[in-house]
Amino acid sequence: MMRGEEAKNFRLLGHDRSAAWGGGSLVEVRRGHAYVGAVGGSSYNGREGFTVHDVSDPRNPRKVAEFLAPPGIHMHKLRIVGDDILYVNSEALPGDRGKGARTGFYIFDISRPGTIREVGFYDMPGSGPHRFGVDNERQLAFFPNDAPGWDRRVIWTMDIRDPLKPEVVSIWGLPSQRATGEGIHNDPHPAEQTCTLHGPPMIRGDRMFAAFWGGGVAIIDCSDLRNMKLVGHTRWSPPFVGSNHTAWPIGDRPYLVVTDEARAKQSYWDSQFMWIVDIRDETNPVTVSTWFPDRETYFHRAGRFGAHNILENIPSEGPWKDLVFITYFNAGLRAVDVSDPLRPKEVGHYVPAVPEGQEEIQSNDIGCDDAGRLYLIDRWGAGMHILEYTG
Template structure:
């Protein structure tokens, strides 16, 4: 029995670190899915995705790496049943024009990269058979013209939903994907905010310095709850998957700083938890919050509260990003709760909240991992500070969280 000493968390309350992995020497992580005892981890710097055997969460073991095509990002992925869907997009952070994060977050991506001649990357979605969990076998590819796909929602069945930057649009829009034959996926429908379809003669009517782009949508029944960064929140009726229709659109930026990232429906309570991502260092993009919306009347979503913010120290001046990044998304087969919500808070780690009373969310646990041992993020001037990125909670309640540089933290919730 080998015991590995774990990095000592900077802070913890009602949570304890039980395992850690450097993901086979590629400790940069973005989205993580835990499926049948294996963690699939998309990378920000290492072009490709990693597999970590977490059947014993206290002793995670690297179990493989699948390289992306040259010049291509695999930041996000989704696993369900025997399928793993992996995004393919241009590796934007490898482009010197995005060395300053502000360029990425404060203007349309197409504006920065227009005029790029050859396409030295793969754009679309790759589909793998993971019936052997540590031996993904590519069986299908949805190719798109443009920058590619940012994020996917897929929880089995015929339909997947992606944010894609395709030629003719200013930034990422909503696409429905038909997987009736996973070997031959097809785009079925699309929806965008008015002003984004540049090839159709639309022109943006949003303020300079704002980025209107779909981060991703979460689907519940026939409704897509979509987050558009500085463009706010839309509820879309997708009964007809080929023709999504707008139900409602809300945007609170300005006065708030935008960055709407995740909208998590809690259908049994007719609530929606909406998270705005902090995207610039030292809160330069303003205070970012996690909101609770009442969506009993889908045509009129109403914000009823915000989550408390970490306050055991001054995180704004700690460096890097302070503020929310992502939520555990209650995927089928994972931990599902409409009262206990898990979020990542970047330099303030992983947080748990009880929203039994939706008007008064309470923090019930936290763990701030140790600073990364080394930096994978090669953009100039990035501080060596933990940036807890994604969080996934398995059916047993074990928490898995990635970091851009610091590897996989495996955490037990004690609340």
């Protein structure tokens, strides 16, 4: 049954259902082009790879290029490095489907967006990286990946001053992840309480923040990237379900926003939402509040109900100060004011109309361009919605 859009303080500018062949993941926008990774066969019957869209006219987006993944490869996470380079993960599909897959990340030249060109590949062990991050200002990249001597995914920090020749600076995990020999290879679909880096890790000042799925949230002294040290750590699984996804500071304030990713097979009435963590005492981070949209409205709709990711920028100043844009699967995109960290308050939302032939909306990820337009990605077939926040 089709349902119309639900909107408060958002305006739809454009829509391209072809983004990531309908089912998308991470989106990056640069110089009038959007790059959208595809979820492929992960709770969607789509292609593996990514698509490129000309969004210079946001009211008339159009696909201009695509890249199909080789057999056995999931490549749904991508990041722009500088102006002309795109990194895309190469993660083995689960089980027999991923046997023999080359894992690591692709390097593409995107100086001509309509004719993307593969210019390199960086090999990594295990099943390959998941949601990685790039800090262009510091010329660093952070990859969640397996490593000898560690159990499950840990932080690979890489120097990308020469983006065609990334170099490992350090490999770091929680003390509990230390292992002998090769450790335990990663499960591409870990259980909710598994301790494994999700990401992306990020740096503010001399501190790194990272979410470890069922393993909690870590505050790390990264003043020496080659000798990082754990400063503080907290976890809430159990009793909560787990799957800590993203940990991101609120501007320059001593608080973190943390999301727990909703799971594909079961929705939880009292778990997997957004948290605020007080880090005034870094050695003792404490959760002080939670937030979720109206459960009575969305919980019983099809698909996942729960948090996923945020726009990875909560600025210290400007019109979006203390504003969190969070994707919430069947509850669409929400805008949350966290100026009072003890009482987060919703100030806007956008749930796209359910297109013909699609059961429900599953808003998966969110990106932004230099003009402040937002790019909302659906993983169940609706593609990409280009939005303006009017609040």
